[in-house]
Every structure is written in C-alpha cells, then in structure tokens.
Amino acid sequence: MTDTAHRIEQVEVLNPYSMVVLNDGDERVPELSAIWAEIRALLNDGTHTVDDLVDATGSHRSIVRALLYYGRKYREVRMVEVQRSVEVARDLFMSRPVRAFRTWTQ
Numbered sequence: 001m002t003d004t005a006h007r008i009e010q011v012e013v014l015n016p017y018s019m020v021v022l023n024d025g026d027e028r029v030p031e032l033s034a035i036w037a038e039i040r041a042l043l044n045d046g047t048h049t050v051d052d053l054v055d056a057t058g059s060h061r062s063i064v065r066a067l068l069y070y071g072r073k074y075r076e077v078r079m080v081e082v083q084r085s086v087e088v089a090r091d092l093f094m095s096r097p098v099r100a101f102r103t104w105t106q
Contacts, residue, residue: 021070035059036067040103043077047102049084068101077101 016029024040025033038057042048048056053064071077082100085093 015070017066018070018074021067021074021076032063032067035063036071039064039067039071040076043101043103044105047080047082047100049082049098049100053101071101075104078104 016026016032019026020029020032020036025037027033035057039053042053042056050061050064050068053068054061057064068077072079078101080100080102081097083095084098086096088094
C-alpha cells in the first residue's frame with residue numbers, strides 16, 4: 001500500500017460520516033447515527049430525492065448530502081434517475097428527470 005493510500009484510509013477512518021455509514025451508526029456521534037438510521041429507513045421504503053430526505057429528517061442539506069455521498073461510496077445506497085412533475089405555469093406541468101436515491105436491495 002502506498003503512503004498516500006494509507007493516509008487517505010486514515011483520514012476516512014477519522015471522518016465521522018464514513019464511520020457512521022460503515023458501521024450503521026457510531027456512538028461517538030449519536031446525531032449523525034440517528035439521521036443515517038432515518039435516511040436508511042426512508043430509502044428502504046422507496047426512492048427519495050435529497051430534498052425529500054431533508055424535509056423528512058429536518059437535517060441540514062449538507063449533512064444529508066454527506067451521508068449519501070459516503071453511502072454511495074460504500075455501496076449502501078445508489079443514485080437513480082426518476083421522473084417528477086414540475087409546475088412550469090399555472091395548470092401546466094412538465095415531467096423532468098431528477099436524481100434520487102434508493103437502497104441496493106430495491
């Protein structure tokens with residue numbers, strides 16, 4: 001293992017987001033563990049966008065995105081494209097693709 005790869009591994013081990021995702025929780029950061037558990041429960045029920053998860057968890061967008069980033073990195077969740085109806089004018093809707101997340105088992 002190269003010195004650079006070893007340093008990257010050490011940084012990721014010290015990163016609380018990666019530890020929460022890898023271990024399905026970490027007692028040193030109970031807030032992140034609770035948010036990750038809520039996100040996993042929502043994603044087990046279906047496909048959700050980042051905005052859906054932010055609204056459901058009440059957490060800051062950057063926290064949700066960071067947990068999803070490490071979730072994708074460690075293959076806990078995956079990104080998919082779904083169609084959403086967006087109102088572009090009064091009584092006029094347009095279908096557009098948006099990024100959403102789901103678990104690998106779905």
